[in-house]
Amino acid sequence: MTVSVTPSTFSFVDFDADLIRRIGDGLVDALGIDRPVQVEVDETTPLGRVRTDIGDVITVHVESGAFEDSRKPRQQSEEATTANLGRALLRARDRITGGFGEAPADDELSLRQIAAWETYCVGRLARMGVPVNQQRWKYNFRNRHGFTDVADAAFERVWQSDGLTWGELETISLEGAATPS
DSSP, X not given: OOEEEEOSSOSSSBOOHHHHXXXXXXXXXXXXXOSOEEEEEETTOOOOOEEEEESSSEEEEEEGGGGEXXXXXXXXXXXXXXXXXXXXXXXXXXXXXXXXXTXXXXXXXXXXXXXXXXXXXXXXXXXXXXXXXXXXHHHHHHHHHOSXXXXXXXXXXXXXXXXXXXXXXXXXXXXXXXXXX
């Protein structure tokens, strides 16, 4: 499958469309995605949101902060590009082929659900060899599930999982958010 990037030349940030394309092609191949991917980067904002539209083409809308080196403003980070594009593509693949058909639309997900799904995606990326900061994602999970041993056990279960369905992920997340008596 092919990955295309818009814009092809950046004006506000020092990003390389060819690098984004190469990273995207590698991820598409590694994840077995069977349709074209369009990456649209909004270079006018330093925010880091990423959202995905799934149709005949998977369109990934990226605010430039998601691909930026946190220590070098307006400079692209290959690691951040890989991790954030990988998360978006894994979520799209989950919706297309991975038992996530009953998952709510992205704008209807609770913060707890988003944290669980992000943890699931990033854990899989880590096992693929993508450099990620596990503690960052554990902290994010704890913020939505609680700072408890129960939440930490749920995090580890989600982080280490492959092949979960939405129902299984939601069950683990709900159990992790339960306050111990």
